[in-house]
Amino acid sequence: EAGVTQSPTHLIKTRGQQVTLRCSPISGHTSVYWYQQALGLGLQFLLWYDEGEERNRGNFPPRFSGRQFPNYSSELNVNALELEDSALYLCASSSSGHKDFFGQGTRLTVV
Amino acid sequence: AQSVTQLDSQVPVFEEAPVELRCNYSSSVSVYLFWYVQYPNQGLQLLLKYLSGSTLVKGINGFEAEFNKSQTSFHLRKPSVHISDTAEYFCAVSDLANAGGTSYGKLTFGQGTILTVHP
Numbered sequence: 001e002a003g004v005t006q007s008p009t010h011l012i013k014t015r016g017q018q019v020t021l022r023c024s025p026i027s028g029h030t031s032v033y034w035y036q037q038a039l040g041l042g043l044q045f046l047l048w049y050d051e052g053e054e055r056n057r058g059n060f061p062p063r064f065s066g067r068q069f070p071n072y073s074s075e076l077n078v079n080a081l082e083l084e085d086s087a088l089y090l091c092a093s094s095s096s097g098h099k100d101f102f103g104q105g106t107r108l109t110v111v
Numbered sequence: 112a113q114s115v116t117q118l119d120s121q122v123p124v125f126e127e128a129p130v131e132l133r134c135n136y137s138s139s140v141s142v143y144l145f146w147y148v149q150y151p152n153q154g155l156q157l158l159l160k161y162l163s164g165s166t167l168v169k170g171i172n173g174f175e176a177e178f179n180k181s182q183t184s185f186h187l188r189k190p191s192v193h194i195s196d197t198a199e200y201f202c203a204v205s206d207l208a209n210a211g212g213t214s215y216g217k218l219t220f221g222q223g224t225i226l227t228v229h230p
Contacts, residue, residue, distance in 0.1 A: 004154075033217065033218075035218075035220075042220055042221070042222045042223060043155075043201065043203075043218075043220040043223075044220075045217040045218060045219070048216070048217055055216075056216065056217050058217070090154055090155065092155075100157065100218075101157070102147075102154040102155040102156070102157075103154050104153060104154045105153075105154050
């Protein structure tokens with residue numbers, strides 16, 4: 001069974017640019033979560049999508065947004081990048097069996 | 112709102128020694144409790160979880176944790192560690208009110224404990 005896959009694995013962006021991160025959940029999983037792991041700030045909940053709907057949102061500014069597609073894959077968009085957005089962005093998916101699985105993450109560096 | 116406190120930021124231990132990683136949580140509602148492990152440059156792997164029932168939970172890689180409701184703790188233990196257990200460990204909670212029909216809901220994580228196992 002393929003795990004949660006995230007792309008790209010690494011990327012470097014310039015301050016002010018926009019970035020899109022992608023997540024493919026495990027087959028059959030309908031919920032997708034996004035977390036930010038920034039140095040010194042720990043793991044912070046960003047967004048939760050289930051069945052295409054945004055179910056919950058963490059304490060992040062509106063320039064962090066996302067969506068979930070009919071096939072349950074998801075995108076995280078970050079506009080007007082700031083230096084402090086540099087972090088590992090983790091995606092997790094879960095199923096009715098209440099098992100959450102995390103991807104390997106996308107490491108974003110903003111310069 | 113929930114919060115999670117991992118009482119030790121770093122725990123050094125010798126190989127084959129026992130280890131306990133401490134986690135306390137605060138919540139006004141019932142919670143689910145989790146421990147995750149993160150190896151360098153990797154995502155998170157679920158070690159174990161407490162949802163209900165027996166307060167002693169056994170997980171993968173020989174780890175176990177005990178839920179103590181009165182002390183609001185969920186400490187992780189392993190009787191004999193290996194070099195390969197060197198990693199960062201995260202305690203997390205999810206409140207039942209946030210849990211949807213298909214998942215636990217959002218997780219609130221502790222700051223992490225770096226376990227270093229020395230030969």
